[in-house]
Amino acid sequence: MQHVAMVGYGAIGSHLMRMFAADARVRLDQVIVGATGLKKAQAALGDGVAIVTRLEDLPRRPDVLIECASHRALTEHVVPALASGIDSIILSIGALANDGMAELLAEAANAGSSRLKLVSGAIGAIDALAAAQLGGLDEVVYVGSKPPSSWRGSPGESVVCLDSLAEATTLFKGSARDAARLYPKNANVAAALALAGLGLDATQVRLVADPSLSHNVHSYTAQGRFGRMSFTIEGMALPDNPKTSALTACSLARALINRVEPMGF
Ligand SMILES: NC(=O)C1=CN([C@@H]2O[C@H](COP(=O)(O)OP(=O)(O)OC[C@H]3O[C@@H](n4cnc5c(N)ncnc54)[C@H](O)[C@@H]3O)[C@@H](O)[C@H]2O)C=CC1
Numbered sequence: 145m146q147h148v149a150m151v152g153y154g155a156i157g158s159h160l161m162r163m164f165a166a167d168a169r170v171r172l173d174q175v176i177v178g179a180t181g182l183k184k185a186q187a188a189l190g191d192g193v194a195i196v197t198r199l200e201d202l203p204r205r206p207d208v209l210i211e212c213a214s215h216r217a218l219t220e221h222v223v224p225a226l227a228s229g230i231d232s233i234i235l236s237i238g239a240l241a242n243d244g245m246a247e248l249l250a251e252a253a254n255a256g257s258s259r260l261k262l263v264s265g266a267i268g269a270i271d272a273l274a275a276a277q278l279g280g281l282d283e284v285v286y287v288g289s290k291p292p293s294s295w296r297g298s299p300g301e302s303v304v305c306l307d308s309l310a311e312a313t314t315l316f317k318g319s320a321r322d323a324a325r326l327y328p329k330n331a332n333v334a335a336a337l338a339l340a341g342l343g344l345d346a347t348q349v350r351l352v353a354d355p356s357l358s359h360n361v362h363s364y365t366a367q368g369r370f371g372r373m374s375f376t377i378e379g380m381a382l383p384d385n386p387k388t389s390a391l392t393a394c395s396l397a398r399a400l401i402n403r404v405e406p407m408g409f
Pocket residue numbers: 151152153154155156157176177178181212213214215216217218220235236237263264265266267328329332333336384385387388389392
């Protein structure tokens with residue numbers, strides 16, 4: 145059994161709470177929320193969960209910290225956790241597209257002798273892509289397609305009218321770095337693929353709003369000396385957030401379970 149502190153209590157956080165409610169391997173007993181989320185978290189979670197707004201206010205040292213909050217949460221909570229020796233697992237991978245962020249995380253992990261794990265989130269076959277990177281990788285092209293409602297609150301709103309979209313429309317075409325910076329809640333997958341493969345500047349990304357979809361479709365192709373691969377997933381969204389695929393929460397859950405099981409994927 146491990147004691148876990150979770151940063152963020154939104155669609156993914158509440159899903160994880162339900163997943164691990166009766167699981168002896170993982171005790172999600174501390175949550176870090178933003179000041180505005182305090183009341184909602186207190187109302188939803190019982191006395192068994194400590195809810196704070198700052199890492200230093202956690203009543204006990206967690207075995208591991210997980211992040212399912214936002215790009216900002218990495219600087220606010222993950223960097224200090226790593227620096228104080230707490231292993232961390234993150235989902236907001238797009239934050240690594242910001243200048244100096246990867247270096248900041250690595251320095252903190254080195255200073256605290258801790259480890260930072262990036263999980264695959266809503267995408268798959270990252271292990272194959274990372275292996276291909278060692279075997280000669282020339283091109284990675286990723287397309288992320290979601291229903292129009294999943295792009296609300298993003299710069300896509302100024303590209304098209306999401307309410308009256310009649311056909312699939314490209315909202316963004318460019319590098320994974322620009323995608324991750326411009327679409328922090330929709331392009332973490334693009335950043336994850338880039339970091340596993342060809343890097344943030346060489347990985348090609350297209351983001352699409354498609355009114356014919358009822359789920360999120362992530363698709364990529366990769367080729368090089370290693371050979372050729374393609375991967376597509378049609379991910380059901382979490383009920384509380386149409387932007388987020390349910391598999392994202394499962395990927396974080398798998399990473400936690402793997403820490404305590406004697407073997408596994
Ligand atoms: N790697 C991947 O495949 C994916 C990564 N994500 C990442 O996970 C994040 C969370 O996703 P959802 O749960 O669907 O979002 P959500 O919006 O439903 O919940 C996020 C919660 O975190 C809180 N929060 C934000 N910044 C915070 C901070 N600095 N400190 C404490 N709490 C903070 C928000 O107030 C909110 O309650 C996304 O913003 C995105 O960065 C999401 C989907 C896929």
